[in-house]
Amino acid sequence: MRGLVSLLAFLSLLxxxxxxxxxxxxxxxxxxxxxxxxxTEIVGGDRVQVVAIMRGDQNPHTVxxxxxxxxxxxxxxxxxxxxxDLELWADQLLLSARNPNIRRGALGYVDASVGVPLLExxxxxxxxxxxxxxxxxxxxxxxxxxxxKIIVRNIADGLRRVxxxxxxxxxxxxxxxxxxxxxxxKETVKEMEPYRGTKVVAYHKTWSYLANRYGxxxxxxxxxxxxxxxSGKHVAQVIRLMQAEGIRFILKEPFYESxxxxxxxxxTGAQVIELPSSVGALxxxxxxFQLIRRIIRTLVTAFAREKVL
Amino acid sequence: xxxxRLKMVIWPLMLSLAFPIWAQKxxxxxxxxxMRQLKERISRLEEQVAQLLSELREARERLAGLERVSRGPxxxxxxxxxxxxxxxxxxxxxxxxxxxxxxxxxxxxxxxxTADIDPFGRAEGFFAVVPEKGVEVEEAYIxxxxxxxxxxxxxxxxxxxxxxxxxxxxxxxxxxxQPMADLPLLHQRFFGDHGFAGTGVRLQYLLPGRRxxxxxxxxxxxxxxRSFHTPTGRPVLLSRLRTSLDFSDDRSVKTWDIGLFxxxxxxAVIDDDHDHGNGNGNGNGNGNGNGDHNGNGHHNGNGHHNGxxxxxxxxxxxxGDTHIFGLEWTHRWRxxxxxxxxxxxxxxxxxxxxxxxxxxxxxxxSLLEYQLSRTLWGGLRYDWAGAPDRxxxxxxxxxxxxxxxxxxxxxxxxxxxxxxxxxPVREIWLQGTWSIGVHRxxxx
Numbered sequence: 001m002r003g004l005v006s007l008l009a010f011l012s013l014l015x016x017x018x019x020x021x022x023x024x025x026x027x028x029x030x031x032x033x034x035x036x037x038x039x040t041e042i043v044g045g046d047r048v049q050v051v052a053i054m055r056g057d058q059n060p061h062t063v064x065x066x067x068x069x070x071x072x073x074x075x076x077x078x079x080x081x082x083x084x085d086l087e088l089w090a091d092q093l094l095l096s097a098r099n100p101n102i103r104r105g106a107l108g109y110v111d112a113s114v115g116v117p118l119l120e121x122x123x124x125x126x127x128x129x130x131x132x133x134x135x136x137x138x139x140x141x142x143x144x145x146x147x148x149k150i151i152v153r154n155i156a157d158g159l160r161r162v163x164x165x166x167x168x169x170x171x172x173x174x175x176x177x178x179x180x181x182x183x184x185x186k187e188t189v190k191e192m193e194p195y196r197g198t199k200v201v202a203y204h205k206t207w208s209y210l211a212n213r214y215g216x217x218x219x220x221x222x223x224x225x226x227x228x229x230x231s232g233k234h235v236a237q238v239i240r241l242m243q244a245e246g247i248r249f250i251l252k253e254p255f256y257e258s259x260x261x262x263x264x265x266x267x268t269g270a271q272v273i274e275l276p277s278s279v280g281a282l283x284x285x286x287x288x289f290q291l292i293r294r295i296i297r298t299l300v301t302a303f304a305r306e307k308v309l
Numbered sequence: 310x311x312x313x314r315l316k317m318v319i320w321p322l323m324l325s326l327a328f329p330i331w332a333q334k335x336x337x338x339x340x341x342x343x344m345r346q347l348k349e350r351i352s353r354l355e356e357q358v359a360q361l362l363s364e365l366r367e368a369r370e371r372l373a374g375l376e377r378v379s380r381g382p383x384x385x386x387x388x389x390x391x392x393x394x395x396x397x398x399x400x401x402x403x404x405x406x407x408x409x410x411x412x413x414x415x416x417x418x419x420x421x422x423t424a425d426i427d428p429f430g431r432a433e434g435f436f437a438v439v440p441e442k443g444v445e446v447e448e449a450y451i452x453x454x455x456x457x458x459x460x461x462x463x464x465x466x467x468x469x470x471x472x473x474x475x476x477x478x479x480x481x482x483x484x485x486x487q488p489m490a491d492l493p494l495l496h497q498r499f500f501g502d503h504g505f506a507g508t509g510v511r512l513q514y515l516l517p518g519r520r521x522x523x524x525x526x527x528x529x530x531x532x533x534x535r536s537f538h539t540p541t542g543r544p545v546l547l548s549r550l551r552t553s554l555d556f557s558d559d560r561s562v563k564t565w566d567i568g569l570f571x572x573x574x575x576x577a578v579i580d581d582d583h584d585h586g587n588g589n590g591n592g593n594g595n596g597n598g599n600g601d602h603n604g605n606g607h608h609n610g611n612g613h614h615n616g617x618x619x620x621x622x623x624x625x626x627x628x629g630d631t632h633i634f635g636l637e638w639t640h641r642w643r644x645x646x647x648x649x650x651x652x653x654x655x656x657x658x659x660x661x662x663x664x665x666x667x668x669x670x671x672x673x674x675s676l677l678e679y680q681l682s683r684t685l686w687g688g689l690r691y692d693w694a695g696a697p698d699r700x701x702x703x704x705x706x707x708x709x710x711x712x713x714x715x716x717x718x719x720x721x722x723x724x725x726x727x728x729x730x731x732x733p734v735r736e737i738w739l740q741g742t743w744s745i746g747v748h749r750x751x752x753x
Contacts, residue, residue: 055645062648064562064641067521067553074464074515095431098464098515100455105428117368128717128745189356228715229683255646257683 027163030069030076030102032087033060034279035142036112036151038288040080042177043156047166051076053093056280056291059255060086061132061227065093073097076108077162080155083113086139101162110158112151116141119208131225143277144209145185145292152177184289188296189214195303200249201238201264203256206277210295219245222252222260230260242268248306253277273302389424389432390747396485399739406724406735413739415440419447419485423747429455435483447483448472448506468511473504475511475525475549476570477637477658479676480504488654488678490723490738494692494703495672499536499633499660507531509544521553531574536631536662536697538577545574561644570635576664576697577631629665631697652680662697670695686711692727701730709738717744 026049031037037052044050051072054063060082073079073093079102081090094103102108118137126135141147156174160167196215200207203222211218220241224234241247242264250261250272261272275295276282285291399413417437425431431454435447450470457463473481480496482488484503491497496504507529516522527547532540539545549570556563637658644651656676663669672694679687688709695702705727712720718741725736 057646059649062643062652064643064648064652066555066557066562066564067523067551067566068555070515071519071521095452095454096515098454098466100457100463103428103454117364128715132716255649257650 024166027078027159028072028076029078029080030073031080032090033082033142034281035288035291036080036082036155038279038286038291039142039148039151039177040078040155040159042180042288043152043170043173044159045169045173047163047169048159053090054087054278056276056278056285057254057282059253063087063089065089069093070096073102074099076102078102078108078110078158080110080112080158082139082142083111084118084136084139085134107161108158110154112154113139113141114154115150116147119212120205129225131223132227134226138205138208140206140277141209143207143292143295144213145181145188146213147209148288149178149181152181180289184292185213188292191296191300192216195300198249198303199245199247200251200273201242201247201270202251203253203261206253207251207275214296214299216299218251219247222250222264235260235264239264239267242270249273249302251275254281271302271306273298275299387424389422392421392423392744392746394419394421394483394485395741395743395745397741398490400736402734402736404733404735406737408735417485419483421746426451429453429458437484446471447503462514464515464517466511466513466515468513469509471506471508472511473506474500474529474531474545474547474572475513475527476500476505476547476572476633477549477568477635478566478639478656479658479674485742488676488688489690489707489709490721490740491725491736493674493676493690494694494705494727495658495660495674498694498696498703499662499672501533501535503533505531505534505536507534507539507545521551523551525549525551535577536633536664537572537574539575543575545572547572560646561642562648564641566637566639566641568635568637570633570637570660572633572635573630575631576629631662631664633663633697634661635659650680650683654678662695664697667697670697672696684713686713688723703727703729705729705734718742 024047027044027047029037029040029044029048029050031040031050031052033054034052034056037050040048040050051069053065053069053072054060070093074097076097076099079094081087091104100106113136118141120134121137122130122133122135126133142151152174156170159170163170192214198216199219200211200216201220201222202218205218205221205223205226207218220238222230222235222238224231247268248270250264250270252258252261252272252274254274254276258272264270265272274282275298276285276291279285279288279291281291282294285294395418396416397413398416399411401408401410403409417439420436420438421434422436423431423433431452432450433452434449436449437445437447439445448471450468450472453459453467453469455463456465456467461467473483475481479487479493480500484492492502492504499505507527508531509527509529511525511527513523513525516524525548527549528544529547530539530541530544531537537545547570549568551566551568554565554567556565635658637656639657640653640655642653654676655678657674659671659673661669661671673692674694675691677689679689681687686709688707688711690707690709691705692707693702693704705725707723707725709721709723714720721738721740723736723738723740725734725738727734727736
């Protein structure tokens with residue numbers, strides 16, 4: 001009898017040990033963009049399993065939702081989005097996913113834009129005459145590392161909400177991420193310091209936050225209005241402006257056509273700078289830190305070359 | 310001795326002279342260090358000032374935004390989102406392309422109202438304002454987005470109201486947003502000019518697992534339909550199973566959507582008027598027009614074809630039930646980087662219908678949509694359709710070119726080569742649609 005009790009006690013302890021030694025299941029996170037995926041992985045470490053709906057080389061306006069994303073979202077514990085009105089398709093995804101845990105207002109819903117100081121918030125009457133106007137402000141805020149700190153905080157808050165037992169772990173990683181972002185900011189601001197005030201034109205209003213942080217000026221856009229393709233008349237106006245202002249740089253994202261920027265470059269002698277606007281958009285941008293360093297390195301190289309010439 | 314004394318005097322004297330020099334040098338070093346520290350401090354302060362100024366600018370912009378919000382709509386923010394799509398078209402049709410020009414007509418203004426009711430449900434309504442016909446309800450339903458309040462599984466979605474039947478992808482799309490100006494012959498012949506809609510309930514369940522499998526059941530009463538007639542009593546049952554295969558690689562999204570459909574319900578009466586164009590019956594082979602031709606929304610909405618005795622719905626039930634089986638397959642392709650400029654959707658669909666007294670009929674449609682540039686789409690469609698109500702065979706080839714200056718405007722030219730009940734029909738469509746207000750993406 002005593003032997004049986006001992007055996008049972010041993011087996012119970014073994015079972016408890018096995019249960020305790022089992023790693024906690026990973027928190028399933030679905031993010032809308034690759035940038036949010038990278039920042040979530042930085043904060044969540046090995047406690048999270050993250051799927052991004054968009055790739056870095058995709059235009060956020062032309063994302064083709066795949067039914068497989070519905071399945072991912074239906075199983076997710078946390079959903080992280082850029083917010084504002086960048087990914088309107090995300091609402092349709094959330095509706096189809098039938099997962100109340102990640103619906104707007106639920107514990108597992110993170111709008112990364114909360115607390116971000118927004119730029120280009122429309123102040124007058126809003127109309128589609130302004131093109132595909134973003135009614136809450138420019139949504140490309142992740143391109144400023146100072147805003148990335150706010151995103152990291154929002155993601156960490158979300159992770160703490162859905163896994164309160166692991167709050168200390170996420171707290172620690174959040175602090176480390178913020179320190180790392182501070183270092184990134186200091187390093188890149190210093191690199192760009194000599195080029196403050198440099199004038200550029202851009203294809204789309206993607207770079208407002210980046211320009212604001214690093215001090216270069218976007219004087220015109222190839223799209224006459226956001227979301228409206230460049231017209232011949234508008235391109236001619238841009239060329240005249242570039243010649244008058246001595247603008248030597250055209251910024252474009254990898255997912256926009258090259259024909260128009262190349263044409264303008266030939267007419268004005270300017271350089272076309274292809275900048276990745278999201279993680280994974282170009283080789284060597286595998287995480288958020290690499291993305292920002294790649295952007296700054298590309299800009300510095302281009303600006304410096306023009307200075308030397 | 311004297312020298313020794315002298316040394317004793319000289320050394321302290323030298324030391325006393327050297328000390329101030331040393332001290333001065335040391336002081337110089339200290340000052341230099343202090344200056345360097347001050348420079349560093351100034352540099353840091355400059356950085357901080359630049360950052361503060363930048364933050365101040367951002368704060369001002371943020372404040373401006375907040376002011377706009379606070380002075381904004383207030384409680385009106387709780388009003389439903391409103392969208393309006395205007396749809397106008399012109400049609401030339403007959404035995405040749407320059408047959409008879411029916412003129413330009415305003416087909417409808419589709420007004421959409423959508424809002425969350427509460428955390429558990431969402432209401433959506435789409436109303437077509439049609440000249441001379443007034444307001445028609447296209448869809449009006451509530452969607453139970455969190456069924457757990459009724460202790461139902463969370464993967465279940467419940468829709469109740471009047472809505473488009475879940476038979477296939479094309480039937481779910483509203484008319485102004487269809488990929489072509491007219492509905493495929495298959496939909497016109499099996500369901501009617503506006504597709505298939507009815508009043509009832511839909512249960513839609515997302516099956517557990519790693520692959521997308523969705524099963525749905527529609528229980529609907531409908532009268533505006535060419536296959537079914539159940540305005541009251543036993544409703545039509547429609548079931549659809551949908552899955553998706555993903556073949557995407559590093560360069561593009563490639564998916565297959567596959568759907569299986571089965572529907573059953575009381576048959577609609579065989580309405581011979583549909584087969585009579587300009588008074589000529591189907592069987593005599595002399596008709597200039599036909600029911601299908603009349604059946605498109607253009608004519609139906611405005612009554613352009615005077616003399617056509619067109620009736621969209623059937624007044625009487627026929628004996629027995631109609632069963633419809635459907636299979637659809639859609640291939641989608643969109644490159645990641647060039648997705649703004651190139652994409653393709655190829656939709657194929659076949660329906661088989663069986664009803665007492667009419668035997669079996671079938672219909673097929675293949676529709677290819679290819680994006681040629683950022684603003685231009687080409688469309689190619691092949692139709693072939695019999696009809697559950699024994700009308701003859703209709704077939705056609707259509708080509709459309711659609712220009713989108715922006716996401717909210719669309720201009721289309723479409724050419725149809727059709728053969729309806731052995732009679733050639735040629736059509737040229739001109740269509741324009743304009744969207745205003747809140748325009749949310751559609752279900753996929």
